Amino acid sequence: MKFFYSLALFLLSVSSFTYAQTNFKPGYILNLKGDTIRGNVDAREWDINPDIVVFRSNTDGQEKTYTPKDINGFGVAGNVTFEKFELPISLDNIDPNKASVHIRVKTEVRTVFLKVVTTGTVLNLYSYTDLIKPRFIILDNATKHAEELIYHVFTDENVSFIRWVPQYRVQLQAFAEGAKVDNASFNKTIENSRYQEIEIANIVRTINKDKGPVFTAEKLFTTRFFVGASYVKSSLSYELNTPVKRGTEHDSGIKIDAGIDLIFNKKKGDAFFRVEVGYNENHFNFLLQDNSFVSRDFFVNYKTISLQPQFIYNVYSKDNLKVFIDVGFIYNKYQFKNYSIYKNGSNPPELQHPGTLDFSNSTARLLLKAGVVVAKHFELNAGYVTKSELPGSNSSRFDTGAYQAGVNFLF
DSSP states (O other): OHHHHHHHHHHHHHHHHSTTOOOEEEEEEEETTSOEEEEEEEOOOOSSOOSOEEEEETTTOOEEEEOTTTEEEEEETTTEEEEEEEEEEEOOOOOGGGOEESOOOOEEEEEEEEEEEEOOSSEEEEEEEOSSOEEEEEEETTTTEEEEEOOEEEEOTTOOOOEEEOHHHHHHHHHHHHTTOOOHHHHHHHHTOOSOHHHHHHHHHHHTTOOSSOOOOOOOOEEEEEEEEEEEEEEEEEEEETTEEEEEEEEEEEEEEEEEEEESOTTTOSEEEEEEEEEEEEEEEEEEEOSSSOEEEEEEEEEEEEEEEEEEEEEEEETTEEEEEEEEEEEEEEEEEEEEEEEETSSSOEEEOOTTOOOOSEEEEEEEEEEEEETTTEEEEEEEEEEEEOOOBTTEEEEEEEEEEEEEEEO
């Protein structure tokens, strides 16, 4: 146990120094002349729109930080694109719990990176999220004028009512009329639309007469399967009352593992849930000396099928190297092949019925691990399974625990 705590403390210490880790992906920047410069972008999750971006050029390999004043935009290949705009941004909150008293619309002209949602012949749609709220911006491709799709929420001093002002519907309806796509069905879609990316993006695509697949939000949830093997050093501690004897025996063997990782955000992947199953066998043998003439040999052999739900967090994460800590439970289901007692006082030794042993067929224990993932597919881990009682009878007590080290292949 001390080994695991030391390892986990070391990894957490490393993470405190490497929290500002980089995650460079192939991408580009658009300089102020409109030229595309290829290289690698430090890709982030970007829950809010970035005001800086770190870029490493293919030309000289140097890292440089850019703001909207320095470039016209940037992109990460196959992932996301941002374009620079200068425009008025509304500052009122649309959370009903933080709504303004009456309509008090305040705007601020900002030069920002807008995330590209969808583009077309009539309109381009962008999103801009900061600590106040999410916003959607449309660019009229005929006039090159960009404006925010307006949505307000307000109340009174006593918070006796909440009013929503979905002005964005009027704005979208005007563009639908101009594009001659304002039929009754589509008008109803606009009137019922919510201020959400999927719904607004599909309206813009209809205005653009985009016949491609319906826009859907990117699915961040994904799964990953793995198989592996672990070297397990198990312990069986015993305490017998008749006669009073205590001791601990050890057994080493290979456990076969397989499972699935449930990754809730594939772009970031720093935290995920793992379900793992395993199989291994244990063989214990210990000798108890009753007196100078009689001794007893105990044989305890069993097979184990385990179910291991775990939560894993990457304290350090780069494309080709990840360092993680892991906490979970291990539920063991035992099948005892035999547990026998031989009395050594006669020739041959006398086989006794193990009436004093009546083992439980399952236990649940805490599982602690730490490890690394190298080259995206190879996981090396080490862990500790806390001790738990394997009930025997009123006259005996058995405890099991284990250390393990393993390797998994991640598909």
